[in-house]
Amino acid sequence: MNWGVLLFPGSNCAEDCFHVIDKVLGKPVSYLWHKDTELGDVDAIIIPGGFSYGDHLRPGAIAHLSPVMTSVKAFAEKGGLVIGICNGFQILTESRMLPGSLIQNKGIKFLCQDQSLRIENADTPFTSEYSKGDVVVLPIAHNEGNYYAKPETIVEMEGNNQILFRYCNVEGEVSNATNPNGSINNIAGIVNRTGNVVGMMPHPERSSDAVLGLSDGKGVFVSMLKYLEVKHGKDQ
Amino acid sequence: MLKAIVTVMLKKGIFDPQGRAVQNGLESIGFDGINSVRVGKQIEIALETQDKSTAEASVHNMCDKMLANPVVESYSFEIVEA
Numbered sequence: 001m002n003w004g005v006l007l008f009p010g011s012n013c014a015e016d017c018f019h020v021i022d023k024v025l026g027k028p029v030s031y032l033w034h035k036d037t038e039l040g041d042v043d044a045i046i047i048p049g050g051f052s053y054g055d056h057l058r059p060g061a062i063a064h065l066s067p068v069m070t071s072v073k074a075f076a077e078k079g080g081l082v083i084g085i086c087n088g089f090q091i092l093t094e095s096r097m098l099p100g101s102l103i104q105n106k107g108i109k110f111l112c113q114d115q116s117l118r119i120e121n122a123d124t125p126f127t128s129e130y131s132k133g134d135v136v137v138l139p140i141a142h143n144e145g146n147y148y149a150k151p152e153t154i155v156e157m158e159g160n161n162q163i164l165f166r167y168c169n170v171e172g173e174v175s176n177a178t179n180p181n182g183s184i185n186n187i188a189g190i191v192n193r194t195g196n197v198v199g200m201m202p203h204p205e206r207s208s209d210a211v212l213g214l215s216d217g218k219g220v221f222v223s224m225l226k227y228l229e230v231k232h233g234k235d236q
Numbered sequence: 237m238l239k240a241i242v243t244v245m246l247k248k249g250i251f252d253p254q255g256r257a258v259q260n261g262l263e264s265i266g267f268d269g270i271n272s273v274r275v276g277k278q279i280e281i282a283l284e285t286q287d288k289s290t291a292e293a294s295v296h297n298m299c300d301k302m303l304a305n306p307v308v309e310s311y312s313f314e315i316v317e318a
Contacts, residue, residue, distance in 0.1 A: 058305055065302065094305065101307040103246070108253045148250060148308055182251070 001228050003029040004042035006072070006088075008052035008063045013085065016205040017046045020221055024208050027225065034066040043228050044081040045072055047088030049141070049203060059102065059144050060090035069095055081125055081224055082197045086142055089189075089199030098192055098199045099157065100149030102142075106182025110143040114214065115180060115202055117188050118168040121161045124191055125227035126198045129219035135172040136216035138202035140180065140188075145201040147183035147190075154184055165189035165200055237318035238283045240295040244304045244311045245276035279303060282318055291315045 003021045005014050014031065021029035032039060034052075039045070052063035063069070069091070076082045076097060084092040092098040105111060114137050119130040130136065149157070157163060165188040169178045179186045181201075189200030204217025246252045252274045259273040281298070283291050295313050304311040 057303070061302060061305065093307070099307075101305055103250065103308055104253045106251065106253055108257050146253075150307075182253075 001027050001044075001225065001232070002040070002042045003027060003044050003046065004032045004039055005029060005046045005048060006034065006068060007031045007048075008034045008050070008066065010052045010054055011048050011050035011087070013049035013087075013203065013205060016203075017048045017085070020205050020208045020218070021046075024218065025221055025225055032068055034063065034068050036068050037071055039068075039071050039075055042075075042080075043232075044083070044224055045075060046205075047072075047082065047084035047091055048205070049086030049088060052087055052091065055087075055144075058090075058094070059087055060092075060094035063087075063091045064095035073097060076192075076197050079194070079196055081228065083126060083220070083224070084197075084199045085203055085205060086145075086201055089201055090144065092197065092199045097197050098190060099153050100147055100190070102144045102201070103146045103148050104144050105142070105146050105180070107180075110141075111145065111180050112141045113139070113180070115140045115188075116168050116170050116172070116178070117165040117202060118172045118174060120163045120166055121191070123161075124164060124195055124198075124223075126191065126220055126223050127164055128223040128226060130223075133172065135168060135170065136219070137214060138204060138207045138217050139214065140202050142181070142201055145181045145183065147187040147201075149184065157190060158185070160193060162190050162193065163187055164191055164198065165202065238285060238288065238291045239316050239318040240279075240281040240283060240291060240313050241316060242279040242281065242295065242299060242303055242311060242313040243276055244279065244299075244309050245274060246308055247310050250308055283315075288315050 207214035207217035
């Protein structure tokens with residue numbers, strides 16, 4: 001079960017992702033440089049957070065045109081698991097692998113806080129360790145996390161259960177008051193139509209090792225691992 | 237030498253937090269009568285070509301591929317003598 005973590009100039013969460021796979025899950029993981037065109041024998045790809053290419057022009061605008069992203073697209077089209085976290089989510093929307101876009105936070109401030117999230121769909125390779133309605137706490141740290149998509153796109157995504165995480169309060173209530181950044185329908189994380197590409201603004205990799213304070217995010221990586229193990233079992 | 241002056245704006249109807257902050261700032265120092273403020277980007281590209289239609293086609297392509305995100309942004313540009 002090999003994992004790949006993409007590295008762009010300006011990625012700053014890649015080591016955290018690497019740590020989770022290597023030390024918390026104990027699985028083989030390697031870095032993939034933005035200029036790489038071969039992904040090697042990977043089963044899952046993590047696009048980490050940070051400020052790829054300095055966030056110049058728009059977050060993800062330059063990174064999504066990197067050589068490695070052509071290979072990541074082909075990998076996803078064959079059903080490979082891809083998760084983009086924070087800047088990784090922005091890269092996935094810029095590449096149109098996920099619908100919508102992430103614009104500046106409504107309150108104009110960079111947000112850096114622990115954030116309650118409600119699990120909206122636990123029937124995906126990324127969320128099976130949770131139950132629908134669970135409230136988890138993950139850190140958020142972003143300036144452009146305000147999720148926007150056309151109204152008809154939002155209706156379609158809601159209808160297909162493509163919303164995985166919504167910003168809420170500790171009781172799990174979702175409202176304008178529990179929306180930190182202005183995202184439509186409090187959307188914090190989504191999955192594509194085929195269920196194998198996820199983008200999320202909160203950081204599960206910063207909340208996967210209890211010694212660092214939070215561990216609710218570990219379920220994302222464990223869900224992916226279990227999905228891959230079942231898939232591999234069937235292949236053999 | 238030709239130069240492209242590209243303007244990229246958030247699409248109409250999408251809330252522009254930066255524009256709102258600028259409006260608040262202008263109002264706080266006494267400018268009234270402002271209906272709205274929207275902030276965009278201006279990108280100047282010096283081109284090697286002398287041919288205006290070649291330049292236009294090329295800049296359209298640049299905007300579609302990278303300079304603007306059509307999900308949330310619109311763009312316009314003019315080609316001028318550098």
